[in-house]
Amino acid sequence: MATGINRQVLLKSRPDGAPGLDNFELVESPVPEPGDGEVLMRTRYLSLDPYMRGRMSAAKSYAKPVEIGEPMVGGTVGEIVASRNARFAVGDIVTGFGGWQDYALSGGAGLRKLDPAAAPVTAALGVLGMPGMTAYTGLLEIGQPKAGETVAVAAASGAVGSVVGQIAKIKGCRAVGIAGGPDKCRHVVEELGFDACIDHRAPDLARQLEVACPAGIDVYFENVGGAVQQAVWPLLNDFARIPVCGLIAQYNAAQPMPGPDMFSVLRKRLTLRGFIVTDFAAKQADFLRDAGAWVRGGRLKYREDVVEGLENAPAAFLGLLQGKNFGKLLVKVA
Amino acid sequence: MATGINRQVLLKSRPDGAPGLDNFELVESPVPEPGDGEVLMRTRYLSLDPYMRGRMSAAKSYAKPVEIGEPMVGGTVGEIVASRNARFAVGDIVTGFGGWQDYALSGGAGLRKLDPAAAPVTAALGVLGMPGMTAYTGLLEIGQPKAGETVAVAAASGAVGSVVGQIAKIKGCRAVGIAGGPDKCRHVVEELGFDACIDHRAPDLARQLEVACPAGIDVYFENVGGAVQQAVWPLLNDFARIPVCGLIAQYNAAQPMPGPDMFSVLRKRLTLRGFIVTDFAAKQADFLRDAGAWVRGGRLKYREDVVEGLENAPAAFLGLLQGKNFGKLLVKVA
Numbered sequence: 001m002a003t004g005i006n007r008q009v010l011l012k013s014r015p016d017g018a019p020g021l022d023n024f025e026l027v028e029s030p031v032p033e034p035g036d037g038e039v040l041m042r043t044r045y046l047s048l049d050p051y052m053r054g055r056m057s058a059a060k061s062y063a064k065p066v067e068i069g070e071p072m073v074g075g076t077v078g079e080i081v082a083s084r085n086a087r088f089a090v091g092d093i094v095t096g097f098g099g100w101q102d103y104a105l106s107g108g109a110g111l112r113k114l115d116p117a118a119a120p121v122t123a124a125l126g127v128l129g130m131p132g133m134t135a136y137t138g139l140l141e142i143g144q145p146k147a148g149e150t151v152a153v154a155a156a157s158g159a160v161g162s163v164v165g166q167i168a169k170i171k172g173c174r175a176v177g178i179a180g181g182p183d184k185c186r187h188v189v190e191e192l193g194f195d196a197c198i199d200h201r202a203p204d205l206a207r208q209l210e211v212a213c214p215a216g217i218d219v220y221f222e223n224v225g226g227a228v229q230q231a232v233w234p235l236l237n238d239f240a241r242i243p244v245c246g247l248i249a250q251y252n253a254a255q256p257m258p259g260p261d262m263f264s265v266l267r268k269r270l271t272l273r274g275f276i277v278t279d280f281a282a283k284q285a286d287f288l289r290d291a292g293a294w295v296r297g298g299r300l301k302y303r304e305d306v307v308e309g310l311e312n313a314p315a316a317f318l319g320l321l322q323g324k325n326f327g328k329l330l331v332k333v334a
Numbered sequence: 335m336a337t338g339i340n341r342q343v344l345l346k347s348r349p350d351g352a353p354g355l356d357n358f359e360l361v362e363s364p365v366p367e368p369g370d371g372e373v374l375m376r377t378r379y380l381s382l383d384p385y386m387r388g389r390m391s392a393a394k395s396y397a398k399p400v401e402i403g404e405p406m407v408g409g410t411v412g413e414i415v416a417s418r419n420a421r422f423a424v425g426d427i428v429t430g431f432g433g434w435q436d437y438a439l440s441g442g443a444g445l446r447k448l449d450p451a452a453a454p455v456t457a458a459l460g461v462l463g464m465p466g467m468t469a470y471t472g473l474l475e476i477g478q479p480k481a482g483e484t485v486a487v488a489a490a491s492g493a494v495g496s497v498v499g500q501i502a503k504i505k506g507c508r509a510v511g512i513a514g515g516p517d518k519c520r521h522v523v524e525e526l527g528f529d530a531c532i533d534h535r536a537p538d539l540a541r542q543l544e545v546a547c548p549a550g551i552d553v554y555f556e557n558v559g560g561a562v563q564q565a566v567w568p569l570l571n572d573f574a575r576i577p578v579c580g581l582i583a584q585y586n587a588a589q590p591m592p593g594p595d596m597f598s599v600l601r602k603r604l605t606l607r608g609f610i611v612t613d614f615a616a617k618q619a620d621f622l623r624d625a626g627a628w629v630r631g632g633r634l635k636y637r638e639d640v641v642e643g644l645e646n647a648p649a650a651f652l653g654l655l656q657g658k659n660f661g662k663l664l665v666k667v668a
Binding site: 060061222225238250257258259260261263266269271275 | 394563572579580592593597600603604
């Protein structure tokens with residue numbers, strides 16, 4: 001049995017607009033003991049992802065909000081340190097939703113064992129985990145990119161966008177990224193192999209994007225909204241597909257921003273479709289097979305931005321919402 | 335050979351906002367003679383449809399605009415009065431795009447022969463023509479209604495909306511219409527068999543629609559936009575489908591209206607897809623088979639609003655844009 005202290009980051013209050021450090025609270029409690037059928041996981045890595053902003057709000061959504069006083073939700077990689085479940089042994093490395101805490105109990109249903117010899121375990125929180133599968137399913141199931149088409153994606157150095165563009169390249173498309181600043185743009189082109197990457201802070205974003213997309217845009221993987229969406233919209237080709245995955249640029253807006261004009265949807269015969277990764281749960285085996293092979297073959301690269309210490313998770317998360325991370329944002333908890 | 339005068343309604347100028355009678359001009363010219371391979375059609379009926387508003391504008395769209403000084407485009411039913419094409423004989427009744435004129439030449443490519451014994455020939459401009467096929471393909475291909483779901487459609491007494499709701503009923507759905515005024519609403523429920531119909535002029539439209547859709551809305555066939563769209567949006571269920579067919583309430587707006595907020599697209603996993611009927615040209619045989627059988631079986635009813643005289647086409651068309659017609663709007667030309 002583990003003994004000692006379980007640090008937890010709780011949702012202390014709901015943000016009104018942009019969240020701040022005062023919305024979180026770090027508390028300590030005794031490490032819990034697993035009941036019959038349960039395991040106790042020691043968190044090694046915590047994943048920080050944009051969807052968490054939604055869970056901080058009480059607004060109706062596809063998932064229930066985190067309640068005030070509850071630990072923040074989050075994907076984790078952990079080690080089994082106590083087990084009363086025959087499927088898991090002490091020492092197993094697993095991924096699941098342990099949340100923002102040192103230790104988590106689980107009945108085992110949401111846990112998946114990892115093979116540390118097959119890939120670095122942190123990949124299970126990024127390129128081989130929820131963000132990677134979000135990119136894979138949204139791009140392939142909704143975007144349906146065909147060789148020779150142009151795929152545009154924002155947050156192109158991030159956990160989802162980086163995979164979108166690389167899979168687009170694997171499928172024979174032109175991949176055009178949008179990212180924040182010259183370092184990220186350089187990484188996206190030179191390391192990840194995108195054909196072009198535009199700095200979204202550029203005053204002539206729309207013009208640069210037009211130059212980078214000489215044949216227009218056939219798939220726009222929407223994960224930011226806002227100004228990038230506005231720059232992309234006039235470049236969409238007839239029959240373009242827009243998987244709507246996220247709107248990080250709009251998450252803190254007090255009022256919903258108006259959507260793109262419907263005339264273009266009609267005239268260009270656009271398809272917009274919102275999704276979350278769990279809608280495509282049936283594709284997980286395909287994803288793990290394909291993405292695993294691409295990672296091993298060097299065709300799918302990833303970069304991690306690792307912050308040390310659970311106590312730094314709130315600040316790191318606030319930075320994520322402002323695009324301050326560079327690569328998949330993880331917290332090394334232990 | 336026909337001799338005499340060909341009256342034509344030309345586009346005289348492009349509207350700035352709502353079109354007026356002064357945008358049209360009625361002119362007379364000699365009846366043309368068919369060249370080799372051509373036929374001359376005498377127009378019997380001219381169809382008036384909302385899409386014509388788009389053709390009056392120079393804005394880029396899926397079809398090229400009517401040029402100033404050209405006859406307005408339009409679907410027609412006509413009689414072959416001279417033929418130098420082996421496929422057509424004098425006396426054949428055909429449907430095609432003859433335009434707003436007494437006589438039209440055709441090479442035959444866009445013409446389809448009608449059997450007046452099978453159905454009234456005017457049906458080829460409505461329930462068994464472009465509007466009916468628009469409803470059929472948009473609802474079934476994009477809307478994908480499942481038995482027990484709720485389908486909502488505006489302009490429910492019109493050429494497209496009336497077919498949408500009746501096919502929804504055939505497929506086992508709850509059909510909820512929105513229409514302009516108590517007479518149309520009564521017709522939609524009592525004659526066409528919708529489960530409910532709301533007057534879009536009602537000050538409490540949103541509340542009435544909510545009452546009429548106790549299980550929310552799974553398919554919203556979008557053909558009006560504007561206030562109806564705003565009333566529908568909060569009622570959409572998760573995974574709702576929105577075939578975007580038209581935006582008649584917005585056609586005269588000088589500025590594009592903002593679209594619905596993208597958060598709902600994301601959170602509810604909505605699918606919006608713009609289309610025009612020609613995108614589904616491959617479905618024409620299915621449509622004619624199914625809709626023909628439904629009409630003969632009394633399961634698909636239609637109402638026509640027939641205006642006499644080509645010279646009255648412009649005023650009738652302006653009325654269509656204001657919802658003044660009641661049923662499929664046709665001009666009896668001869």
